[in-house]
Amino acid sequence: MDATRQxxxxxxxxxxxxxxxxxxxxxxxxxxxxTFAIPLLTKSVLVYSVLNQILVGVIAAQSVWIMLxxxxxxxxxxxxxxxxxxxxxxxxxxxxxxxxxxxAAAFLLPALVAVPLGALVLRLRGTYFVLVTFVLSQIMQLxxxxxxxxxxxSNGIAGVPPVTLFxxxxxxxxxxxxxxxxxxxxxxxxxxxxxRHFRQHFAAIEENEVLAESLGLVVWRYKALGFVVAAGVAxxxxxxxxxxxxxxxxxxxxxxxxxxxxxxxxxxxxxxxxGPIVGSTLLIWATNLFGTHGQYAQGLxxxxxxxxxxxxxxxxxxxxxxxxxxxxx
Amino acid sequence: xxxxxxxxxxxxxxxxxxxxxxxxxxxxxxxxxxxNFAHGGFYMLGGYVAYTCxxxxxxxxxVAVLIAxxxxxxxxxxxxxxxxxxxxxxxxxxxxxxxxxxxxISTGVLAVFGPISMEFSFPVGGAFRAGPIYVPRENLIVLxxxxxxxxxxxxxxxxxxxxxxxxxxxxxxxxxxxxxLHPRVLFPLAFALATGLAGLTGALVTPILSLSPGVxxxxxxxxxxxxxxxxxxxxxxxxxxxxxxxxxxxxxxxxFGGSIGALVLFVLVxxxxxxxxxxxxxxxxxxx
Numbered sequence: 001m002d003a004t005r006q007x008x009x010x011x012x013x014x015x016x017x018x019x020x021x022x023x024x025x026x027x028x029x030x031x032x033x034x035t036f037a038i039p040l041l042t043k044s045v046l047v048y049s050v051l052n053q054i055l056v057g058v059i060a061a062q063s064v065w066i067m068l069x070x071x072x073x074x075x076x077x078x079x080x081x082x083x084x085x086x087x088x089x090x091x092x093x094x095x096x097x098x099x100x101x102x103x104a105a106a107f108l109l110p111a112l113v114a115v116p117l118g119a120l121v122l123r124l125r126g127t128y129f130v131l132v133t134f135v136l137s138q139i140m141q142l143x144x145x146x147x148x149x150x151x152x153x154s155n156g157i158a159g160v161p162p163v164t165l166f167x168x169x170x171x172x173x174x175x176x177x178x179x180x181x182x183x184x185x186x187x188x189x190x191x192x193x194x195x196r197h198f199r200q201h202f203a204a205i206e207e208n209e210v211l212a213e214s215l216g217l218v219v220w221r222y223k224a225l226g227f228v229v230a231a232g233v234a235x236x237x238x239x240x241x242x243x244x245x246x247x248x249x250x251x252x253x254x255x256x257x258x259x260x261x262x263x264x265x266x267x268x269x270x271x272x273x274x275g276p277i278v279g280s281t282l283l284i285w286a287t288n289l290f291g292t293h294g295q296y297a298q299g300l301x302x303x304x305x306x307x308x309x310x311x312x313x314x315x316x317x318x319x320x321x322x323x324x325x326x327x328x329x
Numbered sequence: 330x331x332x333x334x335x336x337x338x339x340x341x342x343x344x345x346x347x348x349x350x351x352x353x354x355x356x357x358x359x360x361x362x363x364x365n366f367a368h369g370g371f372y373m374l375g376g377y378v379a380y381t382c383x384x385x386x387x388x389x390x391x392v393a394v395l396i397a398x399x400x401x402x403x404x405x406x407x408x409x410x411x412x413x414x415x416x417x418x419x420x421x422x423x424x425x426x427x428x429x430x431x432x433x434i435s436t437g438v439l440a441v442f443g444p445i446s447m448e449f450s451f452p453v454g455g456a457f458r459a460g461p462i463y464v465p466r467e468n469l470i471v472l473x474x475x476x477x478x479x480x481x482x483x484x485x486x487x488x489x490x491x492x493x494x495x496x497x498x499x500x501x502x503x504x505x506x507x508x509x510l511h512p513r514v515l516f517p518l519a520f521a522l523a524t525g526l527a528g529l530t531g532a533l534v535t536p537i538l539s540l541s542p543g544v545x546x547x548x549x550x551x552x553x554x555x556x557x558x559x560x561x562x563x564x565x566x567x568x569x570x571x572x573x574x575x576x577x578x579x580x581x582x583x584x585f586g587g588s589i590g591a592l593v594l595f596v597l598v599x600x601x602x603x604x605x606x607x608x609x610x611x612x613x614x615x616x617x
Contacts, residue, residue: 073421078552083380113585120599124606126420127561130551132602135595138550259428268424295444299436305429309411310420 022199024272025192029040031277039177052244052283055180059187059237061264066230068270069202070223071209072126075236075258076133079140080110082237082253089157089248090150099165099179103186105238109234114231118224137247137255144250153302154303156249160242167185174280176243183240187233192273194229199224267308269315278316331461336583337576342468344575345475348550349530349568351555352482353523359499361409361417361520366427368552369545371401371524372435376540380449387401389451394474394532401528409581414516425426431545439542446541471533478529479568485522485565495519499562545555557597560611569608 027144038051060077067074070277084106091102121132145152151157162171163179170179195202201222204212213219260283268279283304287297312319350372357365375397383392408430412549416422482611487491494515507511519609527548555574559566574594581590600609 011376039569071421073424115527120603124602127358128602128606129559130364130424131557132599135557135599136554137367139592142588142595145494145588146592164542241546246540259432262425262428263432294438296436298432299440302432302436305425306412309429311427 002284010048015212016300019196021196022194024274025196028188028192028273028277029185032188035181035184036178038234039174039181043174045173045229048173052177052180053288054281055177055184056237056244057242057264057280057284058277059240060261061268062187062191062236062273063230063237063282064258064265065270065276066191066195066226066233066262066274068265069195070205070226072223072226073130073262074119074133074230075130075255076136076231077237077261078257079133079137080114080231080234080254081238081241082140082144082248082250083110083113083231083238085238085242085253086144086151086157087235089160090241091159093157095161097161097164097169097268101162102163102181102239103236106139106235107190108235110235110238111228111232114228115224118227118231122220122223122227134255134258137253137258138204139258140253141250141255144253151248153249154250156247156252158247158249160246160248162246163243179243180240183236183243187236188273188277190229192232195273196263199226202226217240257265259298260301263305267301267304269317269319270313271318271321273277275315275317331463332583334462335464336579337470338462338472338581339468340576341572341576342472342475344572345479346470346530346534346571347439347551347555347575349475349478349526350552350567351559352564353526354552355556355559355562355564355567356495356519356523358556359564360495360590361413361423362420363417363423363427363520364420365523366549367408367434368427368517368524368527369547370431371527372531372548373407373540373542373545373562374402374404374434375448375528376535376544377442377447377531378528378536379532380447380540383452384449385498392527394529397532398525400521401531402521402525405524406517408524409517409520413520414513417516418511425573431549435545440544444542446476446539449536449540449606452535455588462472462503467537471537476532481523482526491515491518500580511548516523536576554595554598558601558606558608562607563610566608566610 024275035051037057042048060081063077063080064074073165087109090103091097091105096102096327113263121129121136122134127145145153146157147153153292162169162176164170165179170176201212201217204215205219205222209219241252246250259279264277264280264283266279267283268277269275283297283301287294290297290300308315314322350368354365354368357363357368371615378397378400379390379393382388382396385389412426412430413423416426428547451470453466453470455466457464457466457469486496495503495518497508497510498512498519500511500514531544538544542607551574552558555570558573559568561579577594578590582595605611
């Protein structure tokens with residue numbers, strides 16, 4: 001009797017269930033719930049424009065962050081964004097604009113494409129993963145240019161119709177922005193649930209992949225799952241981007257934009273889900289401060305990455321957390 | 330038939346350029362274990378340094394090329410010594426450092442020279458004719474210089490003590506260190522050698538192709554493709570793959586036009602990875 005109880009107790013401590021969401025995840029979700037207030041409180045076009053860019057960037061950065069949880073740096077985000085974005089733009093040509101349907105498609109299609117690609121890419125070690133994901137984004141660019149009948153080639157697809165939610169068109173800037181908030185909230189929820197549920201698995205892979213494998217963790221399964229979900233999340237970012245521009249154009253999904261999303265994630269901090277959120281918000285806001293000289297923002301990203309890698313490994317969120325811990329003790 | 334031969338010569342010429350880039354890239358990876366995202370940046374910088382020397386300082390083109398090699402080599406040496414060296418065992422961190430350097434180089438070039446492409450043309454014009462075959466003379470000169478550089482690199486790596494030391498470090502760093510080799514001296518040298526090669530390629534090729542702040546991106550992509558095809562860290566594989574990529578690119582652009590050739594090449598390389606994850610001549614070496 002006693003032994004059984006003890007045994008049950010042991011099992012409980014050994015496979016302690018992760019809570020559904022942790023503090024950082026709840027904070028992240030609350031941030032995006034609160035964001036809905038911004039379009040309702042102001043009508044400033046500048047605020048709308050910057051907020052919209054941030055809402056797209058945040059989703060893309062979360063896609064990068066999911067893979068970074070396993071120490072994998074992905075440059076494939078623009079490729080999956082393109083699949084999500086072009087899915088919506090092509091469906092728009094056939095007057096399919098239903099938000100629920102398109103959100104599902106923008107998530108599922110890139111995720112499906114990621115399954116065979118993941119099987120190919122994830123057999124490779126970390127360095128190859130970086131190079132091959134970069135090449136994937138290049139391939140996507142070429143595919144977009146070489147399939148003009150489907151994707152409009154170098155002209156892209158202009159005049160994508162606004163989304164419809166439960167039959168009514170979200171045509172005003174405010175409604176579009178509210179929908180962008182919704183997509184960001186959804187992406188955050190997916191990212192939070194995934195990374196929280198598999199927190200220990202991902203952490204084990206990040207810490208020491210070989211050790212994790214030798215302890216019985218089926219590493220490829222979690223990597224593949226992360227890759228597929230990250231692709232889906234990137235697809236949502238593509239949807240949000242096309243919805244913002246009402247255009248799907250190859251230049252929006254240039255492979256080099258992957259560097260921006262990586263910068264958001266690294267500068268914000270890779271230690272928690274708040275990192276990509278803080279990073280994309282600050283960097284996109286800072287980019288807008290450059291005004292017409294936006295191209296110089298890349299240099300700022302470069303300097304910030306140097307600082308983070310050399311001096312503040314946790315990024316902004318990690319450094320703030322470390323400081324507050326020191327201050328409390 | 331002469332179109333076929335012309336395309337072949339262009340392909341070999343492209344291959345020689347890609348080989349210089351890919352060998353530098355794979356040297357850095359093989360010896361230091363660093364993925365150099367700034368490789369395209371050094372190529373671009375080589376072009377801009379040569380351009381400044383020719384049109385700003387009025388120096389003859391060969392001198393400008395030499396200065397470009399020295400300048401990019403020196404920048405690589407300093408960058409390795411001051412920054413990469415501190416984190417050389419952390420793959421992700423060094424990758425981020427080189428990425429940051431690339432962003433800074435690109436922005437610097439943009440700030441100094443502006444976004445438009447430069448009027449930078451090769452000093453030797455005309456074409457070489459042999460019967461129906463017609464090849465621009467500039468391509469032949471670039472090919473000759475690239476082949477000389479490749480030969481020089483081979484001599485350094487396989488016929489000098491420095492080369493032996495570098496290859497020993499690539500094979501097994503711990504053993505090489507135990508034998509008395511000094512990574513702190515040799516790593517910056519290897520980095521400088523590789524970035525100097527990228528600068529040389531930039532100084533040679535940008536007058537023929539184009540010189541603008543965006544030229545580094547496709548170079549980076551081609552270098553990646555080449556080293557994946559050849560096998561990361563394999564010198565022979567990189568050289569072989571570079572010529573394969575160059576020749577395929579030349580023929581597909583002549584016979585199909587557009588970017589179909591590049592697309593086919595990219596997809597073929599991905600498929601190769603299914604069957605040979607280590608590339609053509611790669612071995613299971615570095616646990617990267």
